[in-house]
Amino acid sequence: MLHVSDACRRFGAFTVFSDVGFDVLPGEACALVGSNGSGKSTLLRCIVGADRLDDGTITFGVEPCAAEPVDESAPTFRAAVASVLDDHAVFPHLSVREHLELIASAHGVHHSSSAAGTVLDAIGLTGAADQLPGTLSSGQRRRLALGSAFVRPRSMVVLDEPEQHLDAKGRRWLADTLVAEKAAGVSVVLASHDEALVAAVADQRIDADAWR
Numbered sequence: 683m684l685h686v687s688d689a690c691r692r693f694g695a696f697t698v699f700s701d702v703g704f705d706v707l708p709g710e711a712c713a714l715v716g717s718n719g720s721g722k723s724t725l726l727r728c729i730v731g732a733d734r735l736d737d738g739t740i741t742f743g744v745e746p747c748a749a750e751p752v753d754e755s756a757p758t759f760r761a762a763v764a765s766v767l768d769d770h771a772v773f774p775h776l777s778v779r780e781h782l783e784l785i786a787s788a789h790g791v792h793h794s795s796s797a798a799g800t801v802l803d804a805i806g807l808t809g810a811a812d813q814l815p816g817t818l819s820s821g822q823r824r825r826l827a828l829g830s831a832f833v834r835p836r837s838m839v840v841l842d843e844p845e846q847h848l849d850a851k852g853r854r855w856l857a858d859t860l861v862a863e864k865a866a867g868v869s870v871v872l873a874s875h876d877e878a879l880v881a882a883v884a885d886q887r888i889d890a891d892a893w894r
């Protein structure tokens with residue numbers, strides 16, 4: 683369960699958000715919506731521990747009664763939380779298939795090769811499995827980034843505008859996948875400008891334009 687309480691983040695004199703609070707239970711999805719610059723990515727970065735709040739708390743625990751403050755370096759947190767905040771984190775000399783196998787293996791998936799094959803198929807990159815990241819289109823890079831989150835065990839996925847660069851079929855796949863994640867008990871937190879995706883997936887919608 684994710685618990686955000688009285689969250690506030692400032693950059694100098696500029697308050698990005700304050701007094702933000704919400705919970706996301708296992709199997710639920712929370713969508714952050716709002717204008718460019720309203721603070722969605724900043725809050726997502728705080729949720730995954732890549733940034734810190736100035737005030738307030740963010741706790742996460744697979745079991746609600748065992749929630750702890752977010753610590754991105756803690757093995758339990760890294761094992762439970764899969765995030766895609768951009769699609770830049772790639773090794774330039776590993777193929778698409780090798781990326782997925784490496785991530786699966788690093789997270790203790792026993793049959794990493796077959797797990798990678800299944801995800802390759804799901805993200806529509808089987809035909810590009812042996813390509814290097816630098817040769818992928820923007821939509822293919824986004825698919826690889828998303829596949830990296832879905833090839834490993836997870837209790838929560840945190841996604842920043844996951845719809846970016848996806849075609850219509852890719853967006854339908856994304857919505858179906860996130861609905862399936864919820865059915866499997868995964869908590870989903872996303873920022874999105876895609877109304878159809880939010881309508882299909884979100885149990886809770888938070889309007890970032892109301893933060894200031």
Ligand SMILES: Nc1ncnc2c1ncn2[C@@H]1O[C@H](COP(=O)(O)OP(=O)(O)OP(=O)(O)O)[C@@H](O)[C@H]1O
Binds near residue numbers: 693698719720721873
């Ligand atoms: N490191 C930083 N220093 C100063 N200001 C920052 C910093 N990071 C973000 N901001 C500002 O905080 C505000 C919120 O940015 P953020 O990226 O969280 O918005 P967003 O809601 O995700 O926008 P978008 O929909 O365009 O992705 C913006 O005004 C941005 O310029």
